[in-house]
Amino acid sequence: MRPRRHQAVKPRGALGVVMGWLLESGNALQNRATVDAMDPPPGAAVLEIGFGPGHALSMLAKTHPLGLVAGIDHSDLMVRTARRRLDGGRGDAALDLRLGDAGDLPFPDEKFDVVFAVNSFHQWPDRERALAEMAGVLKPGGDLLLSIRDFRSAGRFEPPGRGAETARAAADMLKALGLQVRLREIVHSPARATLLVRGRKCGRTEA
Ligand SMILES: C[S@@+](CC[C@H](N)C(=O)[O-])C[C@H]1O[C@@H](n2cnc3c(N)ncnc32)[C@H](O)[C@@H]1O
Numbered sequence: 001m002r003p004r005r006h007q008a009v010k011p012r013g014a015l016g017v018v019m020g021w022l023l024e025s026g027n028a029l030q031n032r033a034t035v036d037a038m039d040p041p042p043g044a045a046v047l048e049i050g051f052g053p054g055h056a057l058s059m060l061a062k063t064h065p066l067g068l069v070a071g072i073d074h075s076d077l078m079v080r081t082a083r084r085r086l087d088g089g090r091g092d093a094a095l096d097l098r099l100g101d102a103g104d105l106p107f108p109d110e111k112f113d114v115v116f117a118v119n120s121f122h123q124w125p126d127r128e129r130a131l132a133e134m135a136g137v138l139k140p141g142g143d144l145l146l147s148i149r150d151f152r153s154a155g156r157f158e159p160p161g162r163g164a165e166t167a168r169a170a171a172d173m174l175k176a177l178g179l180q181v182r183l184r185e186i187v188h189s190p191a192r193a194t195l196l197v198r199g200r201k202c203g204r205t206e207a
Pocket residue numbers: 008009010011023024027031049050051052053054055072073074075078100101102103117118119120123124125
């Protein structure tokens with residue numbers, strides 16, 4: 001695996017600090033579009049998997065009165081970076097950012113109103129397992145949101161259309177878990193779009 005790619009999957013050390021800055025600027029539009037698409041209820045508990053430098057959680061906490069801002073990332077550097085950022089910038093919400101893996105979430109069932117991931121799902125070794133974990137910690141009626149980037153022309157990171165394939169696969173996995181799935185596309189430029197795959201867990205009365 002090339003070093004740069006490796007750093008994007010698990011930032012570490014001095015190069016990881018640089019990767020954190022690159023993630024911050026390179027994913028800014030995608031993080032903004034993803035947060036704008038969310039509507040957590042007042043006092044909501046939200047969980048992000050693979051939060052990196054914590055940009056999306058920070059934007060969400062600044063624009064919504066949340067009760068709990070939680071996250072899991074397997075990079076110790078990113079956990080420390082995001083904690084520093086959110087320590088003073090989350091309003092009244094409690095903070096619970098942990099080192100851990102997407103495939104093994106250390107939270108009780110049905111704890112969160114919103115569970116999401118931005119530009120991270122494609123990196124997980126066992127995506128089905130991770131989605132099952134995410135659906136498990138989601139409250140009935142809550143939303144699971146995957147934000148997936150899609151390059152429309154030849155780019156440095158992946159072939160055009162790869163994101164669309166990933167999004168379709170994610171939608172199928174969420175349907176298999178019994179979630180109600182909707183797909184949305186946000187076009188940033190002729191070269192780049194964000195694909196939002198939303199799975200809603202049935203509420204208790206609908207079950
Ligand atoms: C490309 S970065 C995206 C970071 C941030 N969401 C953003 O959009 O700027 C992917 C992040 O997911 C984390 N990650 C990748 N695989 C993971 C896994 N299996 N479990 C937990 N975190 C993971 C990485 O450490 C990294 O912080």
